[in-house]
Structure formats: structure tokens, C-alpha cells
Amino acid sequence: MSFFFEVLVGGLLAGVMYSLVAIGFVLIYKASGVFNFAQGSMVLFSALTFVSLLERSYPFWLAFVLTLLIMLVLAWVIERWVLRKLVNRSPITLFMATLGLSYIIEGLAQSLWGAQVHGLDLGINDEPFEVLGLLLSQFDLFASAVAGSLVIILSLFFNKTRTGIALRAVADDPLAALAVGINLQRLWLIVWGVAGFVGLVAGLLWGARLGVQFSLSLVVLKALPVLIIGGFTSITGCIVGGLIIGASEKLAEIFIGPYLGGGIENWFPYVLAMLFLLVRPAGLFGERQIERV
Amino acid sequence: MLYREAGQFITHYRADQRLFRLRQDRIGFYLLLASAFVLVPYCGNDYWFSAILIPFLVLSLAGMGLNFLTGYAGQLSLGSAAFMAVGAFSAYNFNLRVEGLPFLLSILLGGVVAGLTGVIFGLPSLKIKGFYVLVSTLAAQFFVQWVFTNFAWFSNDSSSGVITAPPLDVFGLDLSSPAGRYLLTLTIVTALGLLAANIVRSELGRNWMAVRDMDTAAAVIGIAIPKTKLLAFAISSFYLGIAGSLWAFTYLGTVEPHGFDINRSFQILFIIIIGGMGSILGNFLGAAFIVLFPVLMSHIANGLLVGVIDSGHLENFQKIVFGMLIIGFLIKEPNGLASIWQTFTQQLRVWPLRY
Numbered sequence: 001m002s003f004f005f006e007v008l009v010g011g012l013l014a015g016v017m018y019s020l021v022a023i024g025f026v027l028i029y030k031a032s033g034v035f036n037f038a039q040g041s042m043v044l045f046s047a048l049t050f051v052s053l054l055e056r057s058y059p060f061w062l063a064f065v066l067t068l069l070i071m072l073v074l075a076w077v078i079e080r081w082v083l084r085k086l087v088n089r090s091p092i093t094l095f096m097a098t099l100g101l102s103y104i105i106e107g108l109a110q111s112l113w114g115a116q117v118h119g120l121d122l123g124i125n126d127e128p129f130e131v132l133g134l135l136l137s138q139f140d141l142f143a144s145a146v147a148g149s150l151v152i153i154l155s156l157f158f159n160k161t162r163t164g165i166a167l168r169a170v171a172d173d174p175l176a177a178l179a180v181g182i183n184l185q186r187l188w189l190i191v192w193g194v195a196g197f198v199g200l201v202a203g204l205l206w207g208a209r210l211g212v213q214f215s216l217s218l219v220v221l222k223a224l225p226v227l228i229i230g231g232f233t234s235i236t237g238c239i240v241g242g243l244i245i246g247a248s249e250k251l252a253e254i255f256i257g258p259y260l261g262g263g264i265e266n267w268f269p270y271v272l273a274m275l276f277l278l279v280r281p282a283g284l285f286g287e288r289q290i291e292r293v
Numbered sequence: 294m295l296y297r298e299a300g301q302f303i304t305h306y307r308a309d310q311r312l313f314r315l316r317q318d319r320i321g322f323y324l325l326l327a328s329a330f331v332l333v334p335y336c337g338n339d340y341w342f343s344a345i346l347i348p349f350l351v352l353s354l355a356g357m358g359l360n361f362l363t364g365y366a367g368q369l370s371l372g373s374a375a376f377m378a379v380g381a382f383s384a385y386n387f388n389l390r391v392e393g394l395p396f397l398l399s400i401l402l403g404g405v406v407a408g409l410t411g412v413i414f415g416l417p418s419l420k421i422k423g424f425y426v427l428v429s430t431l432a433a434q435f436f437v438q439w440v441f442t443n444f445a446w447f448s449n450d451s452s453s454g455v456i457t458a459p460p461l462d463v464f465g466l467d468l469s470s471p472a473g474r475y476l477l478t479l480t481i482v483t484a485l486g487l488l489a490a491n492i493v494r495s496e497l498g499r500n501w502m503a504v505r506d507m508d509t510a511a512a513v514i515g516i517a518i519p520k521t522k523l524l525a526f527a528i529s530s531f532y533l534g535i536a537g538s539l540w541a542f543t544y545l546g547t548v549e550p551h552g553f554d555i556n557r558s559f560q561i562l563f564i565i566i567i568g569g570m571g572s573i574l575g576n577f578l579g580a581a582f583i584v585l586f587p588v589l590m591s592h593i594a595n596g597l598l599v600g601v602i603d604s605g606h607l608e609n610f611q612k613i614v615f616g617m618l619i620i621g622f623l624i625k626e627p628n629g630l631a632s633i634w635q636t637f638t639q640q641l642r643v644w645p646l647r648y
Contacts, residue, residue, distance in 0.1 A: 086624060089627070091423065091424070092363075095369070100619030103615050221555070224428055267432060267436040267439050277417055
């Protein structure tokens with residue numbers, strides 16, 4: 001039984017890492033209705049930039065600030081040269097544009113900083129220790145603390161600040177928001193910048209865990225079932241979805257996997273999300289859409 | 294001056310419903326077919342057959358498959374490669390396990406199995422819409438790859454799941470030479486291409502477009518949404534399955550499940566974005582672009598930038614250019630190369646006048 005709980009807790013903590021990537025998606029989807037496939041490559045790009053700056057012996061904080069600035073510039077370029085040109089196009093078109101964007105960012109990241117695997121040490125011990133008979137890793141706890149504070153900061157930002165309220169207005173009805181004088185383009189810039197920041201945080205944590213390498217951009221695919229279960233528009237949903245996916249995929253791998261030959265971690269989250277959709281088509285916290293002809 | 298409809302009067306409904314209503318278009322099409330079937334096999338060399346023409350034809354077919362689903366019926370998919378894998382692996386198993394089954398029939402059966410798989414993974418699309426459908430196709434992508442890697446039965450217990458092409462003889466003809474494989478692929482792609490061009494202008498094709506443009510409205514005017522969507526998944530996967538068999542047997546010869554990973558799905562999606570969503574011609578243009586572009590890039594790199602740029606950089610550079618092209622197309626020409634071609638022929642009709 002304690003083994004079961006160990007797997008469960010390990011899965012839950014791994015799920016937090018998925019949530020971090022998923023939050024970046026939700027931010028952009030809420031504000032602009034774009035399903036941003038490039039979030040994964042933004043994670044890769046920011047982590048690679050940060051590591052490369054560290055390796056060029058910049059201090060930690062300076063590297064962080066510089067990377068953040070670069071992500072902001074990236075957001076500006078995306079807003080100026082891609083989104084602004086695609087206003088009023090169908091969501092599918094915008095999705096495919098972000099697919100192209102992910103190719104550009106990945107190519108850029110690797111031609112700027114090289115394709116080799118970089119180690120990243122955040123100075124946090126990844127060795128497990130025992131709490132109440134369960135083996136826990138300090139790193140996982142740190143990651144969940146970061147995710148938790150990120151959610152609190154973001155929800156404060158969305159609910160208390162002027163910009164946040166404007167963002168919610170845009171998400172609710174872009175036309176009405178424009179009519180009351182909200183500057184749509186500035187908000188998009190902000191939201192892509194914030195998504196870049198979330199991407200950087202996710203990239204640092206994932207990079208410290210797996211090494212900073214190309215496969216980081218693939219976490220975007222794992223974030224998809226998280227979004228489906230949580231709903232595309234809810235940050236709380238991200239966390240809950242991430243926990244469900246993380247825990248269930250680890251449990252399935254350990255307890256069902258051996259009967260099927262192992263390796264079911266790769267597809268289990270998608271099938272779970274699919275079954276979930278049959279029961280709740282808008283996810284746990286998503287908004288149901290009413291369609292009119 | 295030559296390319297115009299002056300003097301061509303349509304007097305029968307049959308003539309009105311032809312695929313190419315303009316006589317010049319028909320002549321051009323027949324000439325193209327004749328040169329592809331007769332001229333190219335005589336003039337082409339093995340490099341062109343194996344490295345350019347066969348992958349071009351197979352990818353066009355795969356593009357057609359995805360275009361039914363995404364371009365016509367409006368359902369996004371990132372699982373195209375999975376259905377290709379299902380087609381290839383089931384054709385291989387039919388050929389292996391059923392004594393004396395003709396090669397063409399096993400490819401066809403492979404397509405049918407892929408089509409049925411498509412229906413299964415298309416079922417969630419009846420309840421969900423938009424991006425949510427992506428998850429179901431991604432489930433197909435990862436699940437299928439896992440099945441073929443993990444269960445050695447599908448690859449006849451070969452190591453790492455590699456399957457090898459059965460002998461390519463059709464009606465007693467041995468088609469294993471590059472030119473033979475080219476002709477086999479060309480015949481299948483031509484037949485399925487003509488079928489595709491007719492499917493999309495049939496009632497079914499029109500229903501697909503209605504669902505794509507607005508499914509609620511389509512349901513209101515009495516289109517049976519479940520049937521339409523599931524047929525889109527079935528026919529799309531059938532085409533992809535046949536493309537998968539051809540990819541494995543006439544192009545590569547041997548293939549492992551990893552050859553049908555998610556990057557292949559992206560590649561096929563790019564074919565239809567660049568070529569043109571909702572266009573049959575677009576698949577061929579897009580596939581030609583996807584096949585020729587890397588060749589062109591490496592030639593340029595070898596010719597102009599010797600020693601300046603290594604293969605790793607070239608790959609990254611290719612990625613960047615590709616991404617830019619996709620965004621550029623979506624901004625400037627959302628209907629892809631096919632719509633450029635359409636504008637061109639439109640202008641050719643009035644040339645040398647302006648309108």
C-alpha cells in the first residue's frame with residue numbers, strides 16, 4: 001500500500017510539471033483564442049537561452065532577466081509580424097500559424113545555441129528523502145511550490161490589476177473590449193510576454209530535470225490532455241488536470257503496464273482525455289459554448 | 294488567347310458535370326498523364342524515380358487523405374502517420390498470412406483496415422469539436438506506434454518491428470525495378486486521385502464542406518452529422534492507409550514503426566497547408582514542394598556555401614525557412630499554391646486583355 005502512495009505522490013508531483021506548461025497555453029487561449037502550439041518551443045527556447053547565458057558565466061539573476069527580455073522581444077515580434085496579420089482568421093488558421101512559429105523558434109534556438117544537451121543545475125537537491133514513510137524528492141516539492149505561487153500570482157494579476165481585468169474583458173468579448181477603448185495589441189503583447197515568462201519557469205524546471213535539449217519542445221504534446229481535462233480556459237483546471245494526468249499515467253504504467261508489455265505512459269494520457277471528453281466535452285472547468293446559427 | 298472557353302458550348306448535363314469543363318484543360322491533363330506514364334519511364338533515371346517521383350506521388354496521396362478530413366470536413370488531425378502505419382502493417386500481414394493473396398488486394402485490404410481504425414478514433418469527434426478532436430488523433434498517433442513497436446506479431450517477430458516489402462508482382466509482372474515501382478505508384482495514385490476529385494464534388498463532399506463551414510448550420514439544414522464526420526474519417530484514413538503501404542513497399546522497401554512518427558504527421562499537414570486546403574490539385578503541388586524543397590536547399594548549400602554551413606545548421610535553417618513559409622502562406626495565400634495556380638489560369642483566360 002505504501003508503494004501505491006509513493007507512485008501516486010510521485011505522479012502528482014510530475015503532473016505539476018505538466019501543469020506549468022499547460023498554464024502558458026491557457027493564458028494565450030483565454031486572451032486571444034489562439035491555441036498556441038509554439039508554447040513547447042518557447043519552453044525550449046527560453047531554457048536554452050538561459051543555460052547558454054549561464055555557461056557564458058553570467059550571474060543567475062542577470063541571465064534570468066536577459067532571458068525574460070529576450071522572451072518579451074520574441075512576444076513583440078510574434079504580435080507584430082504574425083498575430084496582427086491574422087486578425088479575424090479562423091482558429092484553425094491561427095493554430096497552424098503557431099505550428100509554423102514553433103518550427104521557427106526551434107530552428108532559431110538550435111542554430112543560436114547548438115543542439116547538444118546542456119545540464120542545468122538550479123542548486124536544488126534532487127535526492128529523495130522520507131516523509132511519513134513516503135519517498136519524496138525535494139526538487140518535486142520545489143517545483144510544486146513554484147507552480148502554486150505562479151497560480152496565486154496569476155490569479156491575483158487577473159482579478160486585481162487593471163491589466164488583468166482588461167484581459168478578462170478581451171477574453172469575454174474582443175469586440176466589446178475594443179469598443180470601450182481597450183488596446184488589444186498591447187494586451188496581446190503582455191499576454192504573450194507572460195506566457196513567455198511561464199515558459200521560462202517551466203523550461204528551467206524541466207531543464208533541470210531532463211537536461212536542456214530538444215525533447216523539451218515535446219512536452220507541449222503532453223500538456224494537451226492536461227488542457228482537455230482541465231478545460232482550455234481555466235488556470236485552476238490546468239493544475240487539477242496536470243495532477244490527474246500525472247498521477248494516472250504513473251499508476252497506469254506501474255499497475256496496468258506490465259500486463260500490456262509496458263510503455264503505455266506514451267499514449268495513456270490521450271486515451272484518458274478522450275474518455276473524459278465523452279463525459280464532459282468542455283473539461284472540468286471549461287466554459288460551455290453556446291452555438292448560434 | 295489559346296486558353297479560353299470561346300466556342301465551347303455545353304449542351305448536355307453530362308458535359309456540364311465533367312471534371313475539366315474547358316477543352317484546353319482536358320488536353321493538358323491527358324498530355325500530363327501520357328507523359329507521366331510513357332515519357333517519364335523512358336527518360337527518368339533511378340535517382341529520380343526512387344528519391345523524388347515515388348515519394349512525391351505517395352505524399353500527394355497522403356495529402357489527399359488528410360485534405361478530406363481537414364481541408365474538406367474541417368476536422369484537425371495530427372495522427373495521419375498512424376493511419377499510414379496501420380495501412381502498411383496490415384497490408385504486410387495480409388500478404389504474409391493469407392496464402393496467394395495478390396499484392397494489390399493486400400494493399401486495398403490494408404487501406405480498409407486503416408479506414409476502420411480511422412472510424413474508431415473518429416468516434417469522439419461526434420461529441421467534441423475543434424481543438425478537442427486533436428487529442429483523439431494524437432491518441433491514435435501514439436497508441437498505434439506503441440502497438441506496432443511492442444507487439445512483435447505485427448512485424449512477424451522481426452527485431453525492432455521492421456517490416457520488409459513483399460515481392461512486387463502485379464498480374465505476373467515483376468515491378469521491383471525503380472521504373473516499375475514508379476509505374477505501380479503512379480497507377481494507384483492516378484486512380485485514387487480521380488476518385489478523390491469526384492468524391493469532393495459529390496453530395497458527400499458538399500456535406501463535408503457544410504460541416505466544415507459551420508456544423509450547427511449543417512445540422513439544421515438536415516445533414517446527418519455523425520455519418521458525414523465518420524465517413525470523412527473512414528475515407529481519409531483509407532487513403533492514408535494506402536499511402537502508408539506504398540510508402541513502405543514501393544518507396545522505402547523496409548520500414549519500422551518509428552518511420553511513421555508524429556513528424557510524418559506534421560509533414561503531411563504542411564503539404565496541405567502549403568498546397569492548399571480543400572483542393573485536390575493542392576496536394577500534388579504541396580507534396581512536390583515538400584519533396585523538392587530540401588533537395589533544393591542542400592544543392593544551394595553545397596553549391597554556394599561550401600564549408601560555411603554544416604548539415605546541422607542546414608537542418609535548422611531549413612526549419613526556420615519552413616516555418617516562415619507556412620506563416621507566409623497563411624497570411625498571404627491561405628488557400629496555398631493551388632489558389633496561386635487558379636489565379637494564374639484565371640488571368641490566362643483573358644490574356645492579353647486585362648479583363
